[in-house]
Amino acid sequence: MRTGDGPASSGARPPVTGPLISLRGVGKSFKDGQVQAISDISFDVEGGEFVSLVGPSGCGKTTLLRLIDGLIRADEGEVLVAGKEPRPGPDLAMVFQSARLMPWRSVVRNIEFALAVRGLRGRERHERAMALLGSVGLRDFANAYPHELSGGMQQRVGLARALAVEPKVLLMDEPFAALDAMTRETLRRELLLLWSRRRTAVVFVTHDIEEAIFLSQRVILLRPRPGRIDEIVEVRLPERRWELDARALPEFVRLREHLWDRIRNMVREGAELEELGTAFPDAVPPPDPPRS
Amino acid sequence: MSEEGTAVRLGQPRAQKPPAEAAVDPDVAARARRRRSRERNLVILLRVGVVVFLIVGMYLLNARSGNLTMPKPSDVFDESVKMWSDGTMLRGLRESLTVLVLGFLTAATSGILGGMLLGGFRLVGRVFDPFVHALNATPSAAFIPLVIVWFGLFTEAKIIVVWIAAFFPILISTASGIDQSDNDLVEMARSFGASRFRVFWQVMLPNALPSILSGLRIGAAVATVGTVIAELQMAQSGLGGLLSAAGNRFEMDRYFAVVLVLMVIGTLITGGLRLVEYRFWNWRASQRDANR
């Protein structure tokens, strides 16, 4: 599956066979090896796929995203995006837990920043940024400054900025975790809608199991210390989930039960995992939501 | 939660207004304005009170202890009028401002450039850090004998004294502003593939601007002090020269007339720089307004 073994051919793209993102036996440690963040992680993400990484905090979710983005390099194993070692830039875009907008730039100029990195100039850049703002419903706030926006609106700008560069892969690191419940729910639906139109591959990190099931086609459950894959489950829910209350569907309920079972097992398995119970807000799954 | 309205109608034209033009209840606005202007008037009134108190205090002290301890405010006023009309003050002011402005401008240019080197290149910063702090900790008056030996007693030498005084605060706050730049924003920029050059100019430097501006403000204040010290210690000239001549002849009314001018200069410079900061930093300015 390696490309680039042969002589470098300028111009012609190496044919990309296989998955868009592929991790093979990836391990990464910090502090001169004292902290093993993740160990032996392998999974693939196909183009256009929506995959969630779920796990308690400290199990290496952010580290995985940074590896895929190419911000850091793996100690062991191999990370490939479109058949190559990832580099921050052309194919990848990130959305963070805090929106990370530059407070000295207006909203539209924040989006233009990402476009400028891609080499867009002048009117074209501005119009593209405005179009993206329109797609997240913030066209009227183009000239506002980030601090004038609510948390949810800031997060939308962060999303628009990432989408603006038309990435092949959208990497999202707990983007809704700091928002209130209502805003969070709205943004989830918006994200699904945007994804269904654009079909960018999404790797979505969360510690919220329901969020993971609601959004993704596949959920990768991680366990901590060091971060490893516990299980990968397929989510077979209808495509247009934003139109209905997916939480009431039997498949949704079943998956949630199943994932919580796995987490309870994690908790039971070792004394070293004691804190896990508290890492998830409530280690007991909430009762089924009332059917509406 | 005003944004929830926009979310549901994703991708449709929106009727929402940007925050700056949001409809306000005229009554509420008027009441707030009235409250603010009452407060402002009170502040002005109290300030006038302080000035009256000082003037009365000067008269009392003068009556008790005589002209040598404290001149009569009216004598100070008469002397001021005289010095302004016969051109003495204007000449002194011109000489002082030449030294001050040229010294400050060279310090600002070299301090900001040097600070960019120290803050932008980790190695450079680490190497020079102890030397910069040692020189900064040395009172700039200590360099005056050396400057006299190297450069003489006149305007160029005085400019160099001012430069030495103002250079280090500007250098240090520029370097630390860049060094302590927001890691989250830097990672955001890098994740979009921004070059080191772009990260520096478009993220780290703007992020450091508040710190640079406060360095300039400190530098300007220190430069004023340096100017007067140089004028007292080297070939007497400018306002410092007038100060020393009046002091030596115990003409305290004349002395106070010059001190008043120095006070005004200092206030104008720092006030002007604060205004620049305020205008420049739209986002910080509006943050401040919001906190009023």
Ligand SMILES: Nc1ncnc2c1ncn2[C@@H]1O[C@H](COP(=O)(O)OP(=O)(O)O)[C@@H](O)[C@H]1O
């Ligand atoms: N830059 C770093 N330096 C040191 N330790 C780190 C660094 N990044 C992550 N870690 C450690 O690696 C582990 C996984 O971190 P992270 O990927 O942030 O987890 P998550 O995002 O799932 O909460 C944690 O134990 C964390 O302390």
Ligand SMILES: [Mg+2]
């Ligand atoms: Mg994290």
